[in-house]
Amino acid sequence: MVSLLLCGVSIALPLFIRADECQNVSVQNEAPLVSQPFAFNCTYPPLTSGKAYVTWYKHPSKIPVSKYIQSRIHQDQNWILFLPLTWEDSGIYQCVINNTNTCHQIQVNLTVFEKHSCDTSRNSQMNLSDEYRQILHIGKDESLICHLNFPKSCDLDSVKWYKDCKEIKGERFTNWGIKLSVNNVSAEDRGNYTCQARLIHAGREYMVLNRITVNTRENVGHRGRIPKIIYPINNTIEAQLGSSLVVNCNITDTIDNTNLRCWRVNGTLVDTYYEESKRIREGIEIPTSFPEYKFYTVDITFLEVKMEDYGHPFTCHAGVSAAYFVLQPPVPDFRAYLLGGLLAFTGVAVFITCIYNIFKIDIMLWYRSAFHSTGTMEDGKLYDAYVLYPKPQRKSQSHNVDTLVLKILPKVLEMQCGYKLFIFGRDEFPGQAVANVIDENIKLCRRLIIVIVPESRGFNILKNMSEEQIAVYNALIQDGMKVILIELEKVKDYKAMPESIQYIKQKHGSIHWSGDFTEQSLCAKTKFWKKVRYRMPPKRFPPSSPA
Helix, strand or coil: CHHHHHHHHHHHHHHHHHHCCCEEEEEEEECCECCCCEEEECCCHHHHCCCCEEEEEECCCCCCCCCCCCCCEEEECCEEEECCCCHHHCEEEEEEEECCCCEEEEEEEECCECCCCCCCHHHCCCCCCHHHEEEEECCCCEEEECCCCCCCCCEEEEEEEEECCEECCCCCEEEECCEEEECCCCHHHCEEEEEEEEEEECCEEEEEEEEEEEEEECCCCCCCCCCEEEECCCEEEECCCCCCEEEEEEEEECCCCCCCEEEEECCEEHHHHCCCCCCEEECCCEEEECCCCEEEEEEEEECCCCHHHECCEEEEEECCEEEEEEEECCCCCHHHHHHHHHHHHHHHHHHHHHHHHHHHHHHHHHHHHHCCCCCCCCCCCCEEEEEECCCCCCHHHHHHHHHHHHHHHHHHHHHHCCCCEEECCCCCCCCCCHHHHHHHHHCCEEEEEEEECCHHHCCCCCCCCCHHHHHHHHHHHHHCCEEEEEECCCCCCHHHCCHHHHHHHHHHCCEECCCCCCHHHHCCCCHHHHHHHHHCCCCCCCCCCCC
16 A cells, blocks of 8 residues: 555656646636636647646646536536636636646636626726637628537527627527627627527526627638638548437638638538437537637537438538538448358357257158158168077077067067068078078168177177178178167177177167167157167158157
């Protein structure tokens, strides 16, 4: 904690030391009226456009102005706000701008005057700021600006215009809120003007008066007085549908020019065009004075961009100058769509692969049942499978093998599933030589089913099968017939088995008999029989019972 405190002091201390050493960049004179709100924005584009820390002081105090919103005098972002002014507020205020390596300050000489809105003779000799002095050119259509410069936390409305304490009316005058349009300016239009507005801040209501001394001049043409619009530049802006958007119109103009600066859509003022919905509004004009010109910023705010806004030019006007921007939907990022599509395709492919690997047997059996062929295969085969099984020496093993091969296999595969099996010992004709029976019938079968039992049970499959059977078995391996290997009992070590059995196990795998020789084992829809049926050839005619 001590190290953190020392670190904070080491950072803050140079700021306090540098505050007295800051370079003055501007001195402003302000003469507002007592008992009304007043605000000043500390803005100097070369300094405040980037990352800058703004702090307000009242000279000679070194204590920053409060930022508490309920304080009568407080800092609101870059603004200093008086709600309202009192006589004691007159003095020198300093706005200190701290950047990374520089420190600058703007000095504001504030003189509070008595509220004589109808008589400005008392302070006519004062050096008022430019916003209190405006010039109209005779014979031109120009405008006066009510510079109600306040932060966004202040709401302004109900603007009214007066000349010599009389509300301005007539065909030549049009009230556009903070702007008063004057058509065909004449010498009689010089005089003292007042604009009045209602200001609401933090739930409190105030009245604001802005005095303007207006002089008239003869019109000497546009040379040197045409304002320049820096932005927009007849460009397009991408805006997402439903989003909010603020676009600034940046204008440079001569100091004494009174050109009307405003936003229009379809030839109509934005505030008038959207008077009912107020979805799109023109912001407050913010001027910044420089020695040879003035820089103006007038923003337009879209509370919600709608489809109807696309393709329509929103035009910023400054006297005879005009520039527009057009909204358009954002261009789709095809790379993102492509990447998303590839990821989605990969995800779907992986998902389908997983589902297929888990349910591939059920899927294949369903497919065969749903899209079976009614004709028989024309491959010259008479049997779907040849069943080859050993003859164990132990009676218990021999009984299980015989039960599986001679009873259970026929009941399930033949009677329920419609397959035709050739089982040696059941289907050969009496008196036929064993070698001839095997040689003739094995060629008529599409599959070979081999039933095996573990070597550890005390017999060898080679020693207990006839030489003819073994010869046929080896021939079948060479011919490439598909083999279904059924383990009557779990074989833990295939190394004790013949190499041919090991080869079949490695190439085709095996199916472990999980039945218990009861009625439940005779259901063709159990997991064991589904695996056997999956490896059997597809049927070309409807089975006797559904799969």
